[in-house]
Amino acid sequence: MNILLAEAEFNEENFLQSVENRIPVSNMKKIATYVEGIDEISNGNPILLVDGEKQALSFGIAKFEMRSIAEPEAEMAIRGPREGFTESIGVNTSLLRRIIKDPALKMKNLQIGKYTKTKVVISYIDGLADPGLIKEIEDRLNRIKIDGVLESGYIEQFIEDNPYSPFPQMLFTERPDVVSGNLLEGRAAIFIDGTPFCLIAPVSFFSLFQSQEDYYDRFWVGTFVRSLRFLFLGISLFLPAIYVAVTTFHQEMIPTNLMLSIASSREAVPFPAIIEVIIMEIAFEALREAGIRLPKQVGSAVSIVGALVIGQAAVQAGIVSAPMIIVVSITGIASFLVPRYSMGLTVRLLRFPIILLGGAIGLIGVMLAFILIIIHLSSLRSFGLPYLGPISTLRKPVFQDTLVRSPLWKMDYRPHLTGKYNPRRQKENLKPGPKHHSE
Incomplete structure (x- = not known):
């Protein structure tokens, strides 16, 4: 569209500045290359070209x-804010700024994806977060050269420390209060346009069990x-x-009456205990996955009724x-107590090799699995920080906010x-309490 403007209304020496001062658009910027112009048009923004x-x-x-903005469905809250992130990165960062109003809250903008050109924002509080951590996150994000980013899981898999570990090394959440709490502890958040889930780094094993x-x-x-969660x-x-190991190799550990009851119930079962438990675990996992994928109106009913009917x-x-x-x-009920879905998936995955070890060599296999898990967790890092910290580093206070939750007035x-x-x-x-006035 060609538009003729009266020269008297504009300053010929700085024509664009005159246009910029007269058009009331808050989000306006100058561009100097064709690439920038194409990007702006692709994002739905009009551009003004002047001869x-x-x-x-x-x-x-x-x-x-x-x-x-609605209540997060993956992180239900009994007490706390009921608003969650959306798929718009602008809305998500504004929700965070509504909680943290200090100018020390910083946002670094990046763009990832050859075709999607997905906006990514690194958020942190200047003066609390380690500058080396922010630089490391930025370097890892800039190293990603792919066609497109469709969800935060793409980013997570490219920047985690140990991609072969089953344990999550980043936390994802759709609650602004969770992000704010972690930023106030010196961590960084990564917002990705197009997804309501925000990534938080670094994390520890114990932070994944905190709500x-x-x-x-x-x-x-x-x-x-x-404590119940752990x-x-x-x-x-x-x-x-343990059930497979004890009933197969260590029957002497079971009280006689209980052993007779278990033996009578297993008398007609044609499979050994290890095959029996694997069949039931696979069936339970299939029902749980079906309940997640089915529509909400029938998903819970199918999983509950299916479990009852199949079990009976x-x-x-x-x-x-x-x-x-x-x-x-x-x-199955115990696995639901894990507050983070990614950690819950890890627990479900590790259960099967532990069952195989217990069925092969008894309780020795169970203890071997436990030792191997501890060794692996001790070797893990999340952006360079120990995964089992602060317990593994023995820095005081060790148990202040790990296995127990200390009073806020002591933290x-x-x-x-x-x-x-x-x-x-x-x-x-x-510490709260009545004031004692000296007489």
């Missing part, structure tokens, strides 16, 4: 349809719930393997024993691995 000018103006007036609601309840409640983590990982029918047909159904059910310092550049986060002696 004789070496630069053009881009007007950021593009508006795309987007999902409204933001742990800090919203009183510390006794938070400590109790967190207890049922062990049950989810090792209970089926399998016992009556003599394919599996009743104690095995109990063990698999307890194991005067940030985690030393991520907050060493500004360790103190609150004033001392904030």
